[in-house]
Amino acid sequence: MTGYATGQCNPHAAASDTHTPGASVLGLEIRAVNGRFLDLALRLPEDLRAAEPALRERVGARVRRGKVELRAWIEQRGDGGVRVPPAAELQRLLGAQEQVQAWLPQARGLSVAEVLQLAQRGAPAAADWVEPLLALTDRVLDDFAAAREREGTRLVAMLRDRVAQLRGLAAQAEPLVPQIVAQQRERFLQRFHDALGATPADPAALQERALAEAAAFAIRVDVAEELTRLQSHLSEIDRLLQRGGEVGKRLDFLIQELHREANTLGSKSASLELTRLSVDMKVLIEQMREQVQNLE
Template sequence: MTGFASAKGERAPFSWGWELRSVNGKGLDLRLRVPDWLEGLEAALRADLAKAVTRGNVTLSLRLTRADSAANAVLNPGILIAALEALARIEAEAQERGVDLAPSRASDLLGLRGMMEPGAENEDYGALVAQIKSELAPLIAAFLDMRRTEGRALEALLRDQLAQVETLVAAAADLAEARKAAMAETLRANLARVLDNVDGADPDRVAQELALIAVKADVTEELDRLRAHVGAARELLDAGGAVGRKLDFLMQEFNREANTLCSKSQNSDLTRVGLDLKAVIDQMREQVQNVE
């Protein structure tokens, strides 16, 4: 289910902006973009998000700036060493291949991501981290409120589609009942034709085979299961909560029964209803991907 929320905060000399967004996903995929120099922050934010959201591709971004960052910037020695070693390898390879490179400048290295970290190495960010953590709860609340609004719209749409399925199943049941007389007459004619044209045919055996054909063409069980699936889907919607995965599985069962109905129809009108049924089920399945 899609959702979005944003917020801003500050604690001198820092200020920051939050963005929390999600798109549809079969499982839960949390992606956090937070400053890695705030120890323990990412793990805490991830844990809180995992408690609040159960499905979707969720991205949380925290952009933090410091007013006096230039004066308090600290060089990251690990990144510096790695950058210098990489630069040396590049220059050596270029020299070996006869490629001339422009001279390297310190300003190029300083511009690398993570080369300069804000604050002094011994600065305590405990209060800053605590305040940032405290602001996540209202952000999640706003995010979930938007998802609930979308969820109510999705629920209304799914209920309407279930009503369409119910109507089509009723139409299929009427057509299946109406074709029984025609099927019985066809089977009787086939039985008579076989007995007239095949010497020594066992009438009882032929009748059994034709009866099996009739049973295989019967769609009563498929229609009964479709009605049961409609009821189960409505119960899930009534129950609320995180029912997306259960509905997703139920859509597969809907589709299975609709396919079987079409394969057994042996009647153009019943086939048409079966295809209409499949179309509605496909629409439902697409919408269910948005349900948490």
């Protein structure tokens, strides 16, 4: 199932310095396309590589199917990537400078370059990003799950529509078989009556043979069992869609069974109308199969 979500945070900035131009911003993006199994790819900078096992565990606990890409980054906001220290850090540097100058009056004050260099040394280490990244991942996964749930609602509506159409086709197929059998029985009887007129034979024996042929034909083209199983599979699909949860693999199996019944229906077909219904069923089932692979 497709899905997309993104988010950002500034975990190491003070509340009053959230929008400081030089603050480091942590960003995360999750996107997914359809897939039968979970295929997770992580795109992480070196500073966030330590979080990879925990990220895989978190995503795997929330996502079961799909080709998922998680991309995280650290954005250094400011000109040329220079980290501008927040006010609290500048205040600490000023306090340290005043203490030094109290003991060493001849010591010169810090230059701008030295302040920026000291601030760069105080930048968060790689390990300091792990917890903020995991917290941001949980938040983005919530948005990602909500997006996939909205798409899932649309997919369920489509599947229910296809189930209703398949029930309609099955209802059209049910009365066809008795009609076909009756027509074929008349053909057998007519054929043997014609043979009776051409060659002398026992009429009772010929009629009995015609009826036996008609009975064998009826057994050969009877699709009542296939239609019953098809209706049973459709009812189970309705039940699973109503229940919700992780139903993708069960639905995938039921779609295979629907396709099997539709194929058998086509192979037993003794009329163009029944063949057409079988083809229409397989078109609908294939549409369902493509979408069911997107559900978890």
